[in-house]
Amino acid sequence: MIRVGVNGYGTIGKRVADAVDSQPDMELVGVAKTQPNFEAHTAVERGYDMYAAIPDRAPLFAEAGVEIAGVVDELVADADIIVDCTPSGIGAENKSLYESHDTPAIFQGGEDADVAEVSFNARANFDECVGADYARVVSCNTTGLSRVIAPLEEAYGVEKVRATLVRRGGDPAQNSRGPINDILPNPIEIPSHHGPDVQTIFPNLDIDTLGLKVPATLMHVHSLNVTLESDVTAAHVRQLLEDEGRVYVIPEGLGIDGAGKLKDFALDAGRPRGDLWENCVWGESIAVEGRDMYLFQAIHQESDVIPENVDAVRAMMDAADKAESMARTDEHVGIGI
Amino acid sequence: MIRVGVNGYGTIGKRVADAVDSQPDMELVGVAKTQPNFEAHTAVERGYDMYAAIPDRAPLFAEAGVEIAGVVDELVADADIIVDCTPSGIGAENKSLYESHDTPAIFQGGEDADVAEVSFNARANFDECVGADYARVVSCNTTGLSRVIAPLEEAYGVEKVRATLVRRGGDPAQNSRGPINDILPNPIEIPSHHGPDVQTIFPNLDIDTLGLKVPATLMHVHSLNVTLESDVTAAHVRQLLEDEGRVYVIPEGLGIDGAGKLKDFALDAGRPRGDLWENCVWGESIAVEGRDMYLFQAIHQESDVIPENVDAVRAMMDAADKAESMARTDEHVGIGI
Amino acid sequence: MIRVGVNGYGTIGKRVADAVDSQPDMELVGVAKTQPNFEAHTAVERGYDMYAAIPDRAPLFAEAGVEIAGVVDELVADADIIVDCTPSGIGAENKSLYESHDTPAIFQGGEDADVAEVSFNARANFDECVGADYARVVSCNTTGLSRVIAPLEEAYGVEKVRATLVRRGGDPAQNSRGPINDILPNPIEIPSHHGPDVQTIFPNLDIDTLGLKVPATLMHVHSLNVTLESDVTAAHVRQLLEDEGRVYVIPEGLGIDGAGKLKDFALDAGRPRGDLWENCVWGESIAVEGRDMYLFQAIHQESDVIPENVDAVRAMMDAADKAESMARTDEHVGIGI
Amino acid sequence: MIRVGVNGYGTIGKRVADAVDSQPDMELVGVAKTQPNFEAHTAVERGYDMYAAIPDRAPLFAEAGVEIAGVVDELVADADIIVDCTPSGIGAENKSLYESHDTPAIFQGGEDADVAEVSFNARANFDECVGADYARVVSCNTTGLSRVIAPLEEAYGVEKVRATLVRRGGDPAQNSRGPINDILPNPIEIPSHHGPDVQTIFPNLDIDTLGLKVPATLMHVHSLNVTLESDVTAAHVRQLLEDEGRVYVIPEGLGIDGAGKLKDFALDAGRPRGDLWENCVWGESIAVEGRDMYLFQAIHQESDVIPENVDAVRAMMDAADKAESMARTDEHVGIGI
Ligand SMILES: NC(=O)c1ccc[n+]([C@@H]2O[C@H](COP(=O)([O-])OP(=O)(O)OC[C@H]3O[C@@H](n4cnc5c(N)ncnc54)[C@H](O)[C@@H]3O)[C@@H](O)[C@H]2O)c1
Ligand SMILES: NC(=O)c1ccc[n+]([C@@H]2O[C@H](COP(=O)([O-])OP(=O)(O)OC[C@H]3O[C@@H](n4cnc5c(N)ncnc54)[C@H](O)[C@@H]3O)[C@@H](O)[C@H]2O)c1
Ligand SMILES: NC(=O)c1ccc[n+]([C@@H]2O[C@H](COP(=O)([O-])OP(=O)(O)OC[C@H]3O[C@@H](n4cnc5c(N)ncnc54)[C@H](O)[C@@H]3O)[C@@H](O)[C@H]2O)c1
Ligand SMILES: NC(=O)c1ccc[n+]([C@@H]2O[C@H](COP(=O)([O-])OP(=O)(O)OC[C@H]3O[C@@H](n4cnc5c(N)ncnc54)[C@H](O)[C@@H]3O)[C@@H](O)[C@H]2O)c1
Incomplete structure (x- = not known):
């Protein structure tokens, strides 16, 4: 014990x-x-x-x-x-x-x-x-990035990562935090400190991150681009991510179009506090253009x-x-x- | 069965x-x-x-x-x-x-x-x-009002109710509803239709309601004024409400200052979906000025x-x-x- | 000079x-x-x-x-x-x-x-x-209240004022202030400090105020109840307010249903910074039930x-x-x- | 005439x-x-x-x-x-x-x-x-993208554009639009329709766009990555953009950290309706990593x-x-x- x-x-x-x-x-x-x-x-x-x-x-x-x-x-x-x-x-x-x-x-x-x-x-x-x-x-954001970068790196090799992190302004109970009605580049400088944080996990990774803060409390959303070292299909990437235990690939057809519905889903499923410990990747969003892989994922900052x-x-x-x-x-x- | x-x-x-x-x-x-x-x-x-x-x-x-x-x-x-x-x-x-x-x-x-x-x-x-x-x-609002009016009426007699209902714009998963950054008198006309709805439960009640809609999803908040027929103390009203099974009088000292913390409290307590079936009345808010009783209550529209x-x-x-x-x-x- | x-x-x-x-x-x-x-x-x-x-x-x-x-x-x-x-x-x-x-x-x-x-x-x-x-x-709120109380007091006598102040969380450029998604009784105690502030202008006024804070930046909205000392009609009150230079009674039919449209109106009219120096009272909201007068007014905190x-x-x-x-x-x- | x-x-x-x-x-x-x-x-x-x-x-x-x-x-x-x-x-x-x-x-x-x-x-x-x-x-977004792509293309050649468009949910007066508290991939599919729209202006451009919608009304914010065909410095790009009449490069030191302050700036400057007809690019955000150029720009959807x-x-x-x-x-x- x-x-x-x-x-x-x-x-x-x-x-x-x-x-x-x-x-x-x-x-x-x-x-x-x-x-x-x-x-x-x-x-x-x-x-x-x-x-x-x-x-x-x-x-x-x-x-x-x-x-x-x-x-x-x-x-x-x-x-x-x-x-x-x-x-x-x-x-x-x-x-x-x-x-x-x-x-x-x-x-x-x-x-x-x-x-x-x-x-x-x-x-x-x-x-x-x-x-x-x-x-x-x-951090929650670095954890979320690491969980998808690791399998991509192992399976295909990663040439470069570019990620825009659209972060929630505060947690649901943090009522003194803003913004109320703004979209803030945060930090304004590019690349943001998030990239170097990811490099504490992947020291040799080429990664540029951009941070923003918006008036929402439920989850962060990442707009992720990974230039891979090999040619792959979106279907292959999707399968790869579906095989990861801490990645949930949201199926089409469930009608889950944002963090609100994701949280409802978790609450309906009886998850304690409605927690979503997994990265939530929209299956429909996984796309490959040339060697550029793209996806959207929602990260539950309170629990991942x-x-x-x-x-x-x-x-x-x-x-x-x-x-x-x-x-x-x-x-x-x-x-x- | x-x-x-x-x-x-x-x-x-x-x-x-x-x-x-x-x-x-x-x-x-x-x-x-x-x-x-x-x-x-x-x-x-x-x-x-x-x-x-x-x-x-x-x-x-x-x-x-x-x-x-x-x-x-x-x-x-x-x-x-x-x-x-x-x-x-x-x-x-x-x-x-x-x-x-x-x-x-x-x-x-x-x-x-x-x-x-x-x-x-x-x-x-x-x-x-x-x-x-x-x-x-x-409705959720009428249910919330009825649960406090009933005991007040029985215990003290109610001369008149005036209630401002500050309503959430939509439920957490209803992402197409607004407003995003506005405070809307809704309906603009006073009194609102909520009063007559309360009268379907208390036909002889004198009640005027005013409705507003704001950019929040968690709960409604009522600003309630009840002119009573007898002289009472705030402490007496508080005890009366604490005795109601479907009213939760939020104790001072818990640090619960809004709907966000209330929901966190419910989730921590293991409530399914973080539901708050009870009216949540802030204990510190219960006040009596002359025969005017006031209080703030939060109403969980999804579950009450x-x-x-x-x-x-x-x-x-x-x-x-x-x-x-x-x-x-x-x-x-x-x-x- | x-x-x-x-x-x-x-x-x-x-x-x-x-x-x-x-x-x-x-x-x-x-x-x-x-x-x-x-x-x-x-x-x-x-x-x-x-x-x-x-x-x-x-x-x-x-x-x-x-x-x-x-x-x-x-x-x-x-x-x-x-x-x-x-x-x-x-x-x-x-x-x-x-x-x-x-x-x-x-x-x-x-x-x-x-x-x-x-x-x-x-x-x-x-x-x-x-x-x-x-x-x-x-303050902006006390100014807004004083401008309607003064004529009501002079014309009809005021027995009692009850006001719920639904306040904006921060000004448009104050991006570190919240709440993002909450409705906060603020202060939780009733009556709020706003009433005594109004009494610095009207020392003998009987007034109870209740304060709330919501995720909006444009204007405060007041839900106002004034028990008058004489019997009046809503039409008479409306005329009284229309005669006040620093009160704008919003006409029906303009389609102005909230602070967003009010600000657009001010901007269209060429107002510097879209300022609304006047109390903005919704004409349709002015109502009289017995001796209880009600109305909604929006107060532009930055300029009134x-x-x-x-x-x-x-x-x-x-x-x-x-x-x-x-x-x-x-x-x-x-x-x- | x-x-x-x-x-x-x-x-x-x-x-x-x-x-x-x-x-x-x-x-x-x-x-x-x-x-x-x-x-x-x-x-x-x-x-x-x-x-x-x-x-x-x-x-x-x-x-x-x-x-x-x-x-x-x-x-x-x-x-x-x-x-x-x-x-x-x-x-x-x-x-x-x-x-x-x-x-x-x-x-x-x-x-x-x-x-x-x-x-x-x-x-x-x-x-x-x-x-x-x-x-x-x-559209407002395509106009905003075109204004920076055109000079970059002319000066350096553009290999590829990747843009994440963090879009406002509705205009300030559109109070029925949401979301209230969500970050929505919108559309969920990647790439979004915005890229092909940019190609109506630049038919041969290689561009992938990702769209999101957030609870804000003032401006869109673009997180932009352009892989250039030549090696350049951030200072050179900045000068290039400063020379564009319809691009405003926000200087450091003004304390403008988001759309709220940008709009205040425009209103203070006496702009009609606080309009910002120019792309507003944060000077501090312009960065070059290898041949990857990055920047944040705010786009005033109502006026650009x-x-x-x-x-x-x-x-x-x-x-x-x-x-x-x-x-x-x-x-x-x-x-x-
Ligand atoms: N909330 C998130 O989204 C999130 C996500 C990932 C990581 N983190 C990190 O986790 C850490 C905790 O963040 P949080 O969101 O849980 O903060 P929190 O404010 O919710 O909780 C911190 C707790 O620590 C207590 N505390 C304060 N000073 C203390 C002290 N001297 N000794 C012991 N306890 C003390 C506070 O009372 C509070 O209960 C931070 O490093 C944060 O960056 C937070
Ligand atoms: N959500 C609230 O805050 C709340 C609170 C109290 C009362 N209500 C009332 O409860 C009722 C339901 O509201 P809700 O919020 O649960 O709505 P909802 O939209 O969440 O759920 C309604 C459900 O009914 C289904 N539906 C639609 N048409 C149907 C049909 N013809 N036959 C069977 N199912 C159909 C929808 O698919 C949906 O699953 C409404 O009268 C509402 O006013 C809602
Ligand atoms: N903003 C509103 O909604 C509002 C409405 C009515 C009344 N007020 C009151 O007006 C006053 C000013 O509020 P505001 O909203 O304009 O604040 P603000 O923060 O917008 O402006 C205050 C200004 O004072 C400057 N300042 C700070 N310390 C100073 C000092 N020692 N000497 C000189 N200048 C200093 C700041 O740099 C800033 O420019 C406060 O008392 C506030 O309560 C504000
Ligand atoms: N608002 C923006 O952010 C924005 C930005 C760039 C482009 N646009 C585009 O500009 C166009 C107009 O958008 P908007 O935001 O000004 O819309 P809006 O709703 O603000 O204005 C449209 C106007 O057209 C009027 N109208 C409706 N039906 C009409 C008809 N049959 N004949 C004449 N007038 C009619 C409406 O009453 C309204 O006054 C759309 O194509 C939109 O996509 C909008």
Whole structure:
């Protein structure tokens, strides 16, 4: 049993906690939070031990009727590994805490790449993470790109990737974020920082990315172009992607024309929180012109990195090999729609 | 066992089907649909018998790999009662179908009041529906208003209701509806048609409603003013509403400041589809100035009418009295957060 | 000639500057800004003298090719009166600067009422401001409410006002503000702070306000209820409002059903920046039920306070009486659609 | 004097009318409209003769107080040339009307290419339109693409264009259009129909386009990649675009980070309706990686085709050559920011 602690229990942290909790070879030691808001109450109802991330605020939890098991220091001491799911930048600040307890830790994509010795995507570079003390699960967008680039690279060779990332302005509950009515080049500079982030996974990849931000909350949508090294057909690419466990190729005829319907589909299917852990690639969009492959994919920013965190735990603890870990994760998280 | 058929399997219909399916005293005979889209596939996975709502289109289902049990005529013939969940106006067109089979039917709030002999809200007028052949479950907004007016009327007497309904422009998957960036008086005329709709439940109520439409999809929000007939305190009103099973008074301190966080809360709590069947009243908003009571409530348009449909089935079939029916519905739907 | 300086040249400041510049009895001494962004360039093109609001940043203007006439201190020293249009809270910080130069100053509605000895709305309390050293032009919402309450109070007497303010989340260019997809009670507490703000203009008014925030940028919309002290007809109220210079009663038949069309109308009419300085009341919405008067009005947050600032200048300088000032302002700003 | 009639007086038509009215060598005979809404009133105020587009509805204009000069048939008979600005598809229906009067006509981009013998973009193919009886000014997106492709092609040669068009869901006043909270691949199929539309201007161009629709109203944003035939620097490309009269390269330092600020800039500059007739290319975004050139540009869908319509008039009437026409149009429309 790998004893896992989760530090930071927000959008990503609560999902990681659930995913860990569902794995037969893992035990969730507890979760650390800064405030006793509604998410704290749900954690308690799920039977998760709660730790105060900021010791001074521990009394607030009691006042709010949320019993705590201790403070974050104790959680870090007690766990075999910590998944840090705090906001961008806080993870790096927390690193000394993990180091002081010799507890390995996983960081999220909001941190700079140099927070850890290795950046991680299960499909693309599981083995590089084996035995690492610190790893960073790459961002939702990089995860989404890595999952399609890896099989394309293996099957056909990739000459160049050009991707326009049309990103959601904020998550559904982040009501102070905009824009309300704008389309923002973000960053304005081209290429964006997303390309170099993908290169932390594929160091030799030729990739240019362009980022935009729009007034939507449900999912990111990628407009992807990959110039391949061999001649292929769209049908062949489609089959290749359909064979990937963490890619869902949306069939024609279902009437799924956007993120709203995708989420409805996930909710109807009983997915917890309506999560879509897989890349959602529109089957009709897969096209090949010469050696240029194109597709549209929707990426559920709140959940696509969750299975990756579970696999990173096993890689770092050297608890299973890639195939075994990914299969186990998929089974117990519930991947496959 | 009451054998229930659901005609129209969209936003409301799929939820009614699930709710019926969960009741120990009901059996879901099947659901009728016009197209084999993603919702049809989920229905099949849930084990619901599928009927073609438009016989000519039956072959489309087979082509899409959705086996059908028959056409809607057979469903209506076979069921003890039909819940019609087709789009506004189609329900009225379907009435002759139900009449031709002598099958009682429940219509939704998109139909005119005169489609049925009685309009229904479980909390307010369950008994008027007992034994009826045709009833109409009032709209999401009217249901939301009725659930707070009924206890206020009983406890204090209501002199006058003034309500501004800030309505979502469309449901999350309805991506062709607007507005994108506007606040629309809708209808422009005051008072709006919502007041008279509430009067189908409370015939003698003095109520003026004002409707608006805004670019949001998650929930409606009501700004409610009720001039009471007695002097009361906000605390007393709050207690009264907390005692209502289908009203959730949002506690201070949870950090729930809008519909986004409410939905996250429901999803975290494991609610199917993140549904909020209850009126969600902000506790901090309940205020009394003189005899004027005010509050804000969020109404989940996609789900608040679901328990009402279940109760309407029992009322019409005379299968349980009000208290018994509502308790049973609440238990098996999962109301109470 | 009244020599006016504008400190803070953003959404409000640039409009105040233009309005002052257009008045025959006023001279715009100059405007002070913190950064040489696009608005600074337009100011220069309009021939406005630019002052650096933060002396240390003066070199940035030169680098950006924006010549400056001096620093804000000089502007304050040189002007007969300053209109402070800096962001909420900064105005109060600037007061000592104005005091040190014995320069009277006008603050905006983002400041607390106690920043000045008097709060101002031309229609409602012009005379109270005559000769004042410091005055605060009330916020866009309070201005909008005051303009309809004043005539209603004079003509019929007002027993009570209940207003739901459905506010835009941010101005069109404020792309970091949300919400993206939510309807937020804001503040959640009822009554909101807007009522007491209206009472700075009408001290004895009985008013309860409720605030909401939605994902729209163009205008606020008010759902207004006024219980009058006399029996009136909707037609009479409508005539009353049509007689108000700063109220535009939208005629039926123009097809103007929201803020988007209102702005298009203003732009088509050649209004600078598409500004709508007047309250825009939907004629069809004016209704009377018993002694309850209702209406919907759209308030252009970016511009409705502009004529008020011009009148406040004259009141404080004792340069014209109310009728004369308002008429002059209206003529030279271009009010009346 | 070229006598020009405008049939269809909505978003595009009213702007074409103003632009024609401003040209010294053109006379606006009148405009035809279907309904006497607010736009009809503004037309009258501008002194434009109004014609009833649907003769049966002529009396509605009189009732609304809008005097009409006749019906559309008379306008077509009287004019030397008609600019048809009716909704997509109606233009083609109107063609027989124009033919019956032997009146040349210009159609808009909502019509299929085969409505006219030639598709038109002033910068790219003015000469092909000279003397034509029927021409189609290409859509806002195709116009925006053509204006940058033409100089790139001339200066460097273009090997391939890949463009992701992030399109606004509807114009600001189109409040019934969505999506409210979604990012829609639209069309889902790749490549989209926009590429072939660009090929009506550049028949031999290798271009793949991808279309998306998002909840914004102000402008489209293009994420553009052009593989060039020669090695160039970003600085050289930038200079090339800065030399184009109908391209505005947004300078760094102005703080313009999206469409909201761009529109504010245009409004501040006194542009009628805040129109941005030029492509707005972010200077900082122009990048070259190998022979891949990238940039972001914002396209004001409501106005970028306006100067093109004016030039099309001159080309078809053989009234000026390309350089002369474009210069005259630019001067009198007011292009150049
Ligand atoms: N939300 C997404 O779309 C998304 C997707 C992929 C990766 N990420 C990354 O995941 C990380 C977490 O993001 P999120 O969206 O879950 O943020 P979040 O704000 O939803 O959650 C962060 C949680 O950490 C808590 N927290 C704050 N300071 C803390 C501290 N000092 N110690 C412990 N807990 C603290 C907060 O209270 C909150 O509960 C970031 O690096 C982010 O970039 C986010
Ligand atoms: N969505 C809401 O917010 C909401 C809330 C309360 C009440 N209602 C009411 O519920 C009813 C259903 O609304 P909805 O939102 O579920 O609509 P919907 O469009 O989501 O679903 C309607 C379903 O009926 C099917 N249908 C269409 N024509 C049919 C026919 N002739 N026979 C059988 N099925 C047919 C459609 O294919 C679709 O699956 C309407 O009266 C509506 O006003 C809707
Ligand atoms: N925008 C509205 O809708 C609106 C409506 C009515 C009233 N108001 C009020 O008007 C005031 C100004 O608001 P706004 O919307 O114009 O803000 P804004 O942010 O658009 O403009 C403020 C300007 O002040 C400048 N500034 C910042 N610090 C400064 C300083 N120390 N000295 C001088 N200038 C400084 C900023 O650079 C900016 O140009 C606030 O009190 C606000 O509450 C705003
Ligand atoms: N709005 C844009 O963003 C945009 C951009 C470029 C091109 N276009 C194209 O321009 C054309 C016009 O679009 P729009 O946005 O101006 O549409 P619109 O709806 O704003 O205006 C069309 C006008 O035509 C009138 N009309 C309708 N039927 C008519 C008829 N039979 N005869 C005469 N007038 C009639 C309508 O009343 C309306 O005033 C379309 O082909 C469109 O695709 C639009």
